[in-house]
Every structure is written in structure tokens, then in C-alpha cells.
Amino acid sequence: MSALRINIVLFGIGNVGSTLINQVIESQKFFLEKRNIELRFPIITNSTLAFFEKGGIKNQWEANFAQSAIPFRIEDIIEYVQEQQLENLIAVDATASSDIVKNYIPLIQNGFDIVSANKKANTLHTDFYKELRRNLKKFDKSFLYETNVGAGLPVVQTIKELHFSGEEITKIRGVFSGSVSYIFNRFSSEELPFSKILAEAEKTGLTEPDSREDLSGNDVARKLLILAREIEQQVEFSDITISSLLLPNLNEDNSKAEYSVNKQLFDKPFHIAKITQADNHVLRYVGEFDIKSKQLEVKLISVPKSSALGQLKGADNLIEIYTKSYGELPIVIQGAGAGKQVTARGVLTDILKVAETIKIKEAVWLSL
Ligand SMILES: NC(=O)C1=CN([C@@H]2O[C@H](COP(=O)(O)OP(=O)(O)OC[C@H]3O[C@@H](n4cnc5c(N)ncnc54)[C@H](OP(=O)(O)O)[C@@H]3O)[C@@H](O)[C@H]2O)C=CC1
Numbered sequence: 001m002s003a004l005r006i007n008i009v010l011f012g013i014g015n016v017g018s019t020l021i022n023q024v025i026e027s028q029k030f031f032l033e034k035r036n037i038e039l040r041f042p043i044i045t046n047s048t049l050a051f052f053e054k055g056g057i058k059n060q061w062e063a064n065f066a067q068s069a070i071p072f073r074i075e076d077i078i079e080y081v082q083e084q085q086l087e088n089l090i091a092v093d094a095t096a097s098s099d100i101v102k103n104y105i106p107l108i109q110n111g112f113d114i115v116s117a118n119k120k121a122n123t124l125h126t127d128f129y130k131e132l133r134r135n136l137k138k139f140d141k142s143f144l145y146e147t148n149v150g151a152g153l154p155v156v157q158t159i160k161e162l163h164f165s166g167e168e169i170t171k172i173r174g175v176f177s178g179s180v181s182y183i184f185n186r187f188s189s190e191e192l193p194f195s196k197i198l199a200e201a202e203k204t205g206l207t208e209p210d211s212r213e214d215l216s217g218n219d220v221a222r223k224l225l226i227l228a229r230e231i232e233q234q235v236e237f238s239d240i241t242i243s244s245l246l247l248p249n250l251n252e253d254n255s256k257a258e259y260s261v262n263k264q265l266f267d268k269p270f271h272i273a274k275i276t277q278a279d280n281h282v283l284r285y286v287g288e289f290d291i292k293s294k295q296l297e298v299k300l301i302s303v304p305k306s307s308a309l310g311q312l313k314g315a316d317n318l319i320e321i322y323t324k325s326y327g328e329l330p331i332v333i334q335g336a337g338a339g340k341q342v343t344a345r346g347v348l349t350d351i352l353k354v355a356e357t358i359k360i361k362e363a364v365w366l367s368l
């Protein structure tokens with residue numbers, strides 16, 4: 001039987017997007033042999049340019065993109081895939097853009113399934129959230145976004161399945177930001193200025209494209225909102241109480257350039273926060289959703305170094321899920337919650353899941 005060819009249109013070729021391409025190129029043979037699936041990227045884009053290659057990009061894709069990418073609109077992409085009769089289309093959103101999300105519904109209406117690392121679509125107003133799902137149902141398309149919470153960790157899936165089984169989830173809490181976890185884990189154990197560790201988190205690709213999204217608490221709040229909606233709670237972003245780590249004189253009101261050059265302003269207040277804690281305590285940035293009281297909160301806390309949160313390392317997330325059956329002892333999911341390799345692998349897993357769904361649909365059509 002010939003392999004199922006999947007055509008991926010990739011929006012965003014930064015940390016996650018470019019790592020995804022390289023992972024697919026490396027594992028192409030494995031997918032063909034083990035899954036009978038061929039993954040191709042006929043179109044890849046950054047925020048302004050797109051590179052079109054009907055047969056799919058090859059190893060030298062970065063040079064080809066630099067040389068031949070052209071300005072694009074979403075209509076150009078839809079027109080191209082129709083003209084070229086490309087089938088089994090998956091749009092992958094590896095951006096942090098709010099604009100790109102507006103294209104999800106037109107893409108679905110034109111035959112695309114969606115896989116997204118971008119949290120925006122799931123955190124806009126409930127009206128959009130529902131409209132998106134209405135279209136997915138109407139056009140029989142999938143939308144997978146496991147990497148929205150915990151990067152490659154199976155958090156969304158676990159919450160979804162618990163809820164699906166009728167399990168009552170009572171509380172979800174923990175460290176949800178990989179980058180802020182990395183920053184505080186190092187800040188607690190090393191004598192380095194906060195701004196230096198922040199710069200390293202940015203350089204490694206752990207933070208959002210604009211790290212103020214992480215330090216403002218918005219990124220953690222989005223993750224809480226996504227999980228809350230998975231268990232059918234009617235909540236909006238504005239319902240979340242967020243205690244920001246940004247400063248009155250260094251925040252979203254500054255230009256990105258001002259923010260970039262003034263990060264050492266963080267050093268003094270965070271040094272004071274560190275040395276004024278009780279003995280053997282460390283700082284941790286946590287999110288908490290208490291389902292009964294419908295309270296969603298993002299805040300900085302000081303915890304004993306010996307506690308589970310106090311012992312976190314690297315860019316670890318630690319997410320506790322309290323449910324009726326599990327009682328006082330929560331389900332715990334722990335591991336790297338940010339990083340381009342783990343995130344790209346999570347996106348790739350979602351792509352393969354969509355491909356398997358397409359395979360099943362094809363088999364059903366063929367049997368009719
Ligand atoms: N990094 C991580 O550890 C994790 C990231 N994620 C999510 O993955 C997404 C990507 O993160 P990351 O790769 O680190 O970010 P990067 O900043 O490295 O890359 C973002 C990419 O998106 C492109 N882009 C921006 N706007 C648009 C647009 N409107 N249309 C098409 N492309 C666009 C950028 O292009 P240009 O260069 O032209 O601006 C760039 O290529 C984010 O939503 C993030 O939350 C999720 C889990 C973990």
C-alpha cells in the first residue's frame with residue numbers, strides 16, 4: 001500500500017518551527033517504514049514571507065527560504081494548495097501571533113486540519129472558542145494543541161481524558177512556565193543577577209518571543225484558561241487574578257527596545273525578594289485553579305527548598321491534578337515545560353495523530 005502523504009503548511013520557522021522541520025527530515029525514513037506516512041512541507045512561512053515548494057522542502061531549506069521566499073497573504077496559500085491539488089493538509093501554527101489565529105476558520109473551511117503550539121486561539125473570548133469548534137465539527141477537521149500546556153508533556157490530554165471519563169477534577173495547580181521555572185531554579189541556587197539568567201532563558205528559546213509574556217504571568221494564565229476550558233468551565237482571560245513579575249518602570253508599556261536594554265532593573269527587587277525569604281526557602285511562580293470556587297490565580301510564592309516545588313530543576317513544570325477518585329494525593333506530571341526540542345516533538349506527535357485520523361477516514365471512504 002502506498003504511503004499516506006501529508007502536506008504541512010508551517011507558519012513560524014523560529015525555535016519550534018525550525019526544530020520541527022529538522023526533526024521531520026531526520027525521522028522521515030522512520031515514519032515511512034513504521035507508520036507508512038510521508039510528511040512534506042510544501043509551504044513554510046515567517047511573519048512576512050513564504051517559501052513554496054510543491055514537492056516539499058529539503059535539507060537546504062534555510063538557504064532556499066533566504067533566497068526565494070516571497071511576501072504572502074493567507075489567500076495565496078489557499079489558492080496554491082488548491083491549484084497544486086495538494087491533499088491531506090495540516091496547518092501548523094508555530095508562531096505566538098494573534099493575527100494568524102484569525103486564519104484558522106478559513107483554513108478549516110478550505111480543507112485543513114490544525115496543529116498549534118500557539119496558545120492564542122484557545123484563550124480568546126469564548127465566542128471565538130465556540131465558533132472555531134463549530135467549524136471543526138461542520139467540516140470534520142481536527143485541532144490538536146498538546147504543546148499549549150507543558151510543551152511536550154501530556155497535560156491537555158490527561159485533563160481531557162479524566163473529564164471524558166466523568167472524573168471530577170477539583171483543583172489544578174503547579175509550576176506551568178518552563179522559562180520562569182528555569183529562571184527561579186537557577187536564581188535560587190546560583191549567585192547570578194536575575195537579568196543574566198533571563199537573558200540566557202531567552203537565548204535558549206525557552207521564553208516567548210517577547211519574554212514579557214512570561215514575566216507578566218499572561219503565559220501561565222493562558223495555560224490555566226486552556227485547561228479550565230477543557231473541563232467545560234465558562235471562564236475568560238479577564239477572570240484570572242495575575243500577580244505580574246514585571247516592574248512599574250519596566251513592563252508592557254515600554255517599547256521592546258527599552259525593555260531589552262533595561263533588564264538589569266529586575267536585579268535589585270528580585271535580589272531583595274530572594275534574601276528576605278525564610279531560611280531554606282526558594283521563589284516559585286505558580287498557577288492555581290480551584291474549580292469549586294472558580295478561582296484562577298497566578299502568583300509568586302516562597303516555598304521550602306526541600307518541598308517538591310522547591311526541588312525543581314532546569315525548565316521543569318510540575319503540575320498537580322486533584323480529582324475526586326485520587327483524593328488528597330494528586331496526579332503529578334513533571335518534566336521540561338519549555339525548550340525547542342521537546343516542544344517540536346510534541347507538535348510532531350500531534351501531526352502524526354492527525355495523520356492517523358486521516359488514514360482511518362480514508363479507509364472508511366474506500367470501504368464504502
Ligand atoms: N519555545 C518553547 O519552549 C515553547 C513554545 N511554545 C509556543 O510555540 C510558539 C513559537 O515559539 P518559538 O518558536 O519559541 O518562537 P520564535 O519567536 O522563535 O518563532 C516565532 C516564529 O513565528 C513567526 N511569525 C510571527 N508572526 C507570524 C505570522 N503572523 N505569520 C507567520 N509567522 C509568524 C516568526 O517570524 P518572524 O521571524 O518574521 O517574526 C518566527 O518565525 C509560541 O506560541 C510559543 O508559546 C509552546 C511551548 C514551548
Ligand SMILES: N[C@@H](CC=O)C(=O)O
Binds near residue numbers: 178206337
Ligand atoms: N514560554 C513558555 C513556553 C511554553 O509554553 C514557558 O516558558 O513555559
